[in-house]
Amino acid sequence: EVQLVESGGGLIQPGGSLRLSCAVSGFAVNDHHMSWVRQAPGKGLEWISIMYSGGRTYYADSVKGRFTISRDNSNNTLYLQMNSLRGEDTAVYYCARTDNFGFDYWGQGTLVTVSS
Amino acid sequence: EIQMTQSPSSVSASVGDRVTITCRASQDIYTWVAWYQQKPGKAPKLLIYTASSLQSGVPSRFSGSGSGTDFTLTISSLQPEDFATYYCQQSNSFPFFTFGPGTKVNIK
Numbered sequence: 315e316v317q318l319v320e321s322g323g324g325l326i327q328p329g330g331s332l333r334l335s336c337a338v339s340g341f342a343v344n345d346h347h348m349s350w351v352r353q354a355p356g357k358g359l360e361w362i363s364i365m366y367s368g369g370r371t372y373y374a375d376s377v378k379g380r381f382t383i384s385r386d387n388s389n390n391t392l393y394l395q396m397n398s399l400r401g402e403d404t405a406v407y408y409c410a411r412t413d414n415f416g417f418d419y420w421g422q423g424t425l426v427t428v429s430s
Numbered sequence: 431e432i433q434m435t436q437s438p439s440s441v442s443a444s445v446g447d448r449v450t451i452t453c454r455a456s457q458d459i460y461t462w463v464a465w466y467q468q469k470p471g472k473a474p475k476l477l478i479y480t481a482s483s484l485q486s487g488v489p490s491r492f493s494g495s496g497s498g499t500d501f502t503l504t505i506s507s508l509q510p511e512d513f514a515t516y517y518c519q520q521s522n523s524f525p526f527f528t529f530g531p532g533t534k535v536n537i538k
Contacts, residue, residue, distance in 0.1 A: 347525070359466075359474065359517055361527040372525045408473055415480050415521050416464035420473035 316340035316419045318409050323424030330399050330428075336392040336409030336421055344369075344387045347412040350394045352405035353423075360405075363394065364412055377403075399428045432456050432520050434530035442538040449505040451533045453518035458498050462522040465494055465503045468532075469514045477516075478503065505535075513537055 322334040334350075349364040362374045363383040371383050382395040392409050406425050410417035433456035443449050453463065461481035466474035476485045478494035481501055491506045505512055518530040 349525075349527075358531050359468075359519070359529040361529070364525045366525075374526070412525075413479075414524050415462065416476060416519050416527065417466075417474070418476050418479075418485070420475070422473055 316411070318411070318419060318421035320407065320409055320421040320424040323407065323426045325427045325429065326399055327430050328400060328428055331395070331397045332399065332426060334394040334396065334407055334409075334424060334426070336394075338390045338392065338409075338411075341411070342387070343385050343390050343392055348383075348385065348392045349410050349412040349417060350381075350383060350392075351408045351410055351417065351420075352403075353408070354402070354405045357405075365392070396426070399426075401428050404428045431526070432459060432523050432528055434518055434520055434528055436516075436518060436530040436533050438533060439531065440534040440536060442536045443508050444538045445508055445510055447508045447538075449508050449512075449535060451503045451516055451518075451535075453496075453501040453503070453530050455499045455501075455520055455522075457522075459520045459522035461497050462520055462524075463494070463496065463501045464519045464521065465492075466517045466519065467512075467514045468517065474517065508535070 317339045319337045365383045380398045384393045406423040408423045409421045411419040435454045463481045465478040468474040482494045515532045515534045
């Protein structure tokens with residue numbers, strides 16, 4: 315059974331850093347493209363980052379230079395390192411298995427709140 | 431960046447109704463559209479991919495159509511569990527995905 319479980323969210327002050335984790339079971343994280351998608355409270359969905367199965371990474375302009383996606387193949391876990399956090403980064407963050415058409419498996423999400 | 435719009439932003443319908451949601455892309459995206467259902471407090475669920483392909487396990491009352499810039503998600507006979515928000519998403523600019531703003535299906 316495929317499962318994605320995010321963790322690491324919480325309350326953080328503006329300018330702070332946080333690392334999110336996405337523990338994957340049911341498939342190897344390096345066999346598939348993997349993305350992070352976020353959703354601000356009461357708002358729509360925003361794709362923010364992808365790591366290809368081959369390791370190449372891409373970012374949305376809104377997070378480029380501040381966020382870094384990575385993975386640990388031995389622990390089958392995807393990460394999102396978030397630096398220089400802003401109020402507009404407040405959202406539920408989802409990890410999702412990604413194909414060239416979209417996202418077929420999603421985690422349950424982890425809430426990040428950026429506030430002083 | 432490819433922009434996605436949806437209409438209506440919300441719709442009120444009754445169980446058994448046929449519901450149609452429209453998605454429009456700012457440029458030709460061929461059939462690179464997916465549709466998702468999201469219930470409050472839950473992750474989105476993939477319903478349709480490449481405009482008209484039904485994801486495994488999704489009931490056949492859901493269907494998708496369209497190509498180019500105009501796409502449609504249809505629920506042929508609305509069920510109680512279908513009250514949710516629906517999002518379209520383009521992948522023509524893979525890996526730079528963009529989503530529509532969502533359509534909320536409410537109980538009439």
